[in-house]
Amino acid sequence: MNKKPNYTLPETGTSPEEILATMQAAKANDTDWKTGKTWTLQYFIDAEHNELLKAAYNLYFSENYINPFLFKSILKMEKEVVNMTANLLHGDEYTCGTMTSGGTESILLALYTYREWARKHRPSVKKPEIVAPNTIHPAFDKAAHYFGLILRKAAVQDNQEADVQAMERLITKNTILLAASAPSFAHGILDPISAIGKLAEKYGLQFHVDACVGGFMLPWVERLGKNLTEWDFRVSAVSSISCDLHKFGFAAKGASLVLYRNSEVFENQIYVNTEYSGGIFATATMFGTKPAGSVAAAWAGLLHLGEKGYLKNARDMMAAFEQLHTELMAIPEIQIIGNPCMNMLAFFTKNNRPDIYAVADFMEEKGWIVDRQQQPPSIHLTVFPYNIPVISDYLNDLNAAITWAKAHPKATGEGNAALYGIMARVPLRGMVRENVRNVFLEAYSIKSSEKALITEPVANPRWMGILNRLLSWLRIGN
Ligand SMILES: Cc1ncc(COP(=O)(O)O)c(C=O)c1O
Known part of the structure; x- marks a missing residue:
């Protein structure tokens, strides 16, 4: 007979003080990004702003925003966030869209929405294709994977900017969408959005700009006098933009936007089910039950900073x-x-x-x-x-x-340098994929020897051990 899972729900509850003390102790072993030694992922301004985000989030902590008509104050805040951002990105009165849980959801939704749009407006296309530079964020690959789309990635120039001619060569009769970054996360490089816009116009294609990381930074960089190629709704071919509030919008985590030039595409994002036994079911984003706090915090953060x-x-x-x-x-x-x-x-x-x-x-x-x-x-x-x-x-x-x-x-052949060196060079990407998947399976599994957090806070990040195991596998595979 299989053994029972490791952890059981405690018979009696634990006091809030003890729980919080345990969590504080466990957290002390996590990366302390506030020392400044981390140069990625943590978007934070200062304690005052953070306290406001927490207070605004808490005010709507319990509300379930699955039904926007039940919580009119939150819907109003979301519309104002959409509108303020549309202004910033040079949209107009027709610009529309929704908040989402993050950049990935914004991109997943945009690609799903274009697929649905194409079913109506380009019915001859059976397997829709998207053309993007190969520096595009993996959320696009993920969206293509989830929704049965083909993502055709064009080689970029040596300076890592999209190569417009290389993109043009990948356009086929099945292409429905072009996509590019403003800027790419890996290198901070802004793609030539105007030139790609011309390509979109030439072939009658939709055009999505991924400004997840740049959407709340480039407008200020431009105002500070940096001369950038136009990258937002000023480019008439741009039909949608993803833009994260929880990055340089300095909102609480779980806040991004997907904006469309007008409702012709956006209407396809809204899912409506008229057959559910519980009544008509409709949502504008991927979530069912949905936190209202992240909307409230994003709205408060925008007003606080101005x-x-x-x-x-x-x-x-x-x-x-x-x-x-x-x-x-x-x-x-x-x-x-x-x-x-x-x-x-x-x-x-x-x-x-x-x-x-x-x-x-x-x-x-x-x-x-x-x-x-x-x-x-x-x-x-x-x-x-x-x-x-x-x-x-x-x-x-x-x-x-x-x-x-x-x-x-x-030193090249030792430690993590060896691991990353091999990872970058291994030609059999399928093998790498399989082993990374195993690393994840391992990370999410619970060993019978593993103690509960409340009795023994984690001492070392588990991924260190996992990385070492991956390293030894790669050496064997080599
Ligand atoms: C350019 C770009 N697109 C998409 C994403 C995905 O955003 P998220 O991690 O919020 O899902 C990121 C995240 O860094 C990004 O930089």
Whole structure:
């Protein structure tokens, strides 16, 4: 007979104090991003803003926003968030859309919506295709995978900008949509949106711009005087934009937007079921039961910062970014990829000398959380307000890392450098996929020896062990 699952619900409850103390103790072992040593994922301005987000979220903590007509105040807030953002992105009175739980849901919904639109307006297309540069976010691959679409990815230029001609070569009679990034997450590179818009017009295609990371940053970067190619609804061919509030909108997590130029496409996003025994069931996004708190917090965050607040934060982050950019360029071994358009970049070492992943290992030893990338092997940095005080420390350690890696060429074959090096080079991507899936299965499984958090808070992040196992597998496979 199979054994029972490891954990049982405690017979009696535990006091809030004890529970919270346990959680605090467990959390102490997580990454402490507030030290500034993390350069990715954590969008945070300051304690005052955070407290407001929490208070606004809590005010609507219990409400179930599955039915927008039940909570009119939340619907009003959502419409105002859509409208304020539409203004920022140069939409007009017809611009419409919804808030979603994040960039991925915005992209999933947009691609689903275009598929439905194509069924009505391009009925001869049986297997719809999307053409995008290969730097597009994996949420597009995921959407294609989920919805039976074909994503055709075009090679990019050396500076990692979309290559419009390469995109044109992939257009077929089944293409319904072009997509591009403003900017790409990996390198912070803005695609030539106007030129891709011309392509969309030439072939009569819809055009989605993924501004998940840039939507609440590029408007301020432009106002600060940076000359950028137009990337939003100013480009007449742009038919929709995804734009995350929970990134540089500085909202609570679980807040993004998918905006459409008008309702002709948007109407296809709304799912209506007239046959359910419980009555007519309709939703505008993927969720059923839906948190209202993330809408409330996003609305409150926008009003709290206002244009001046966003502009000030953007000015601070961009000034620090420019300093980092200039000083990185001054390091002879380093090359920055392309021409980043906002406060994010990726860099590598010229001719991979010294090995960039060995440099990364040294930086990790110094306590930095390093965002390693493949294609090309590089390190990603986004400058957030909390990174500003540690830029000089980072550069000092980076210089030391380069000196060390040059003196230790064998470091390439050791530690995480070896793992990432192999991962980037293994030609059998199916094997890599299978093993990464196993890593996830492992991460989500519960060992019989594993103690409950309440009795023994986690000491080490489990993924360290998992990574090491993956490493040893890859060595065997090699
Ligand atoms: C350009 C871009 N698109 C989409 C996404 C996905 O957003 P999320 O992680 O909120 O689902 C991201 C996330 O970083 C992004 O940078």
